Amino acid sequence: MPPKGNAIIGQSGGPTIVINASLAGAVEAAEKRDEIETFYGAIHGLTGVLDEQMIDLFREDDEVIRSLKTTPSAALGSCRLKPKAQDLERCMEVFKAHNIRYFFYNGGNDSQLTCHLISELAKSSDWDMQVVGIPKTIDNDLVITDNCPGFGSAARYASACVQFAAKDAEAFGTVEVVEVMGRNAGWLTGSVLAGRLDDYMAPHLVYLPEVDVNPDEFLADCRAIYDEHGYLVVAVSEGFSFADSGLATTSQKIDEFGHARLGGVASALGDMIEDELGVRARSDTLGNLQRCFGWCASQVDIDEAYACGVDAVNRSCNGETDVMITIQRKSNEPFEFETETTSLVSVADQTKVVPPEWINERGNGVTQEFIDYVRPLMTGGGEPLPTDLPHFPRLRRLAVDRKLEPYARTK
């Protein structure tokens, strides 16, 4: 069994609508465990560990912690740090200085790799520390787990947006192209088809990044749909590409992980369709709101995120380490799940794309199996919205005393 000591949790990568629900779950579970003496929050993820910027989560108001369940975006702050060897060594110094025996990191596949590297270093440094990853991504691209907390709410928002934008296009008899997040995996883009609750409804054409689109087929399909319905709604992933040209819509800029920043696909495709059909095309890019628009969160997603936080703490206290929490689907109607674990190395740096058999033959939509998989994850809780505008409680962020010299970050 692991020793008594302190715990720390960090939030990493792009925020989601429910990442704070995992934080709430972890804190509420830790309050009940004797093994955890103090629970630190790392400010801006791993950079907060490097800089000893940590807060005492047990001194936060219980009501504020509870309200994190429905507070979107990362309340501790997030980062996109790919730690170098020297950074990892520094982390170990901080863990030792603060007697940190439990490390929780809430993020996607990059973050689970970070988690694994820390776990390995702890072992080789003879520092007895439990390391548990908590899954999070709107892209739903982590392997092994049935789905990722963060995805269901983003899917519900994106799907609702497409339905509303479709009403606008229908009113004018025009073309609407909606750009959905997703660089390599089309889970979020495909999920907007789950909003097509009746045959007469939009969206009509949906393109995942897994498909290299034939431009002639693309325009032929656009024309056929427009001629049949008198309007056209197309949803595309930001990673959309044509089979021949690849459509140069990637900007010159590079993000913190060395990935090219995406954007501009919907607008470029809108222009192309407008030229071909002679009908006005509008485009909308759903953008960052997919990971922060908290007003139509999926209740299933909130429940999953919370459960992952709870389970990460309990499993670590029971001696599990070097694992990530996973979701196991038990039934679809009603949707039921359990939490399990998998080794960090099994998920680190891996990407789960949509399997080819869940994409339709023409490459312009998804199959019923895909819909049956995503729809339960997009279920709302039926809670009334506030009559006022969004307003969320704030953490007090009481700082933990520093014990080390300031760290000179590697460039």
Added chain:
Amino acid sequence: MPPKGNAIIGQSGGPTIVINASLAGAVEAAEKRDEIETFYGAIHGLTGVLDEQMIDLFREDDEVIRSLKTTPSAALGSCRLKPKAQDLERCMEVFKAHNIRYFFYNGGNDSQLTCHLISELAKSSDWDMQVVGIPKTIDNDLVITDNCPGFGSAARYASACVQFAAKDAEAFGTVEVVEVMGRNAGWLTGSVLAGRLDDYMAPHLVYLPEVDVNPDEFLADCRAIYDEHGYLVVAVSEGFSFADSGLATTSQKIDEFGHARLGGVASALGDMIEDELGVRARSDTLGNLQRCFGWCASQVDIDEAYACGVDAVNRSCNGETDVMITIQRKSNEPFEFETETTSLVSVADQTKVVPPEWINERGNGVTQEFIDYVRPLMTGGGEPLPTDLPHFPRLRRLAVDRKLEPYARTK
């Protein structure tokens, strides 16, 4: 008193979240009036009149009409037609052929001009017809009326989006630039400041199209805010311009009214701030969803839109014509209003911009008077969202028999 006869209603210009509430109000009021024998809906606004594409609204299901109160976008279809003299003559032929004695047109200042031209032509043609305009615009730029149905819901959505996007920027300690609709009038852009319910909250800087921004002051303000708060949220109107250069972000394309299509301001400003501050800047363009995202409608806006529809019918039956319905604010807390009228000529083709005294001295925000004016209009009804995805009843659209030869539209 006007003669008994048939009525027709059309929806014009950009749809809004509540334009169908006006339609519901008009139909429900007309059902109670003996003066109106049959109530036609013009499909795609005035183009439906020209083409005799009209449906019988009295044969729609009562429940569907009622549900229009909360169905976003234009259920009859909309258009952006600026009628020529020949088009207006054709309208008169259609009105006479179908004994249309009541004409209602729901739109912005362009549409109120159309309404007035029709009223004038009816008078000079000795055709006894009551003509009443129903106000609608998300831009809130109609003169005389206290505010415009469509604005409050768009303002509530835009303001919520800015709050959520601000949480995302805060989590990363980065810059977020949000682009809000509004070519010439900054009502919608300014309204996002009403979401700043506490001093510590964002947005920090808000630029209306009424202000020619000094680029040096702009960057200085961005830097000062970022240094103070560790993140920065800027909201700009799509009509944003710098005092010297005007910032060329207008596309080459022209809309149906000859206006240049806007777009790209947020992205351009984000790049500029990123270069200056050395901090990553993201941008989001709220786009068409401002006029169709029905899930966080303002209840005050729905009530106003419905009341305008009801009142248009009742006043026309009581003999008023060549007028537009207006909103008169009676009190702010609780918000109360009455409907009144003004002559069509007083509102046609006029634009109400934000008065200079409601913009702060630095030109980077609005005054408390502005906030006190807009906030009551952004109040939600506290209704629970559906647990499922958006799904709206459809009109049956039973067509009225044509009585004329097809019309060869003027180019």
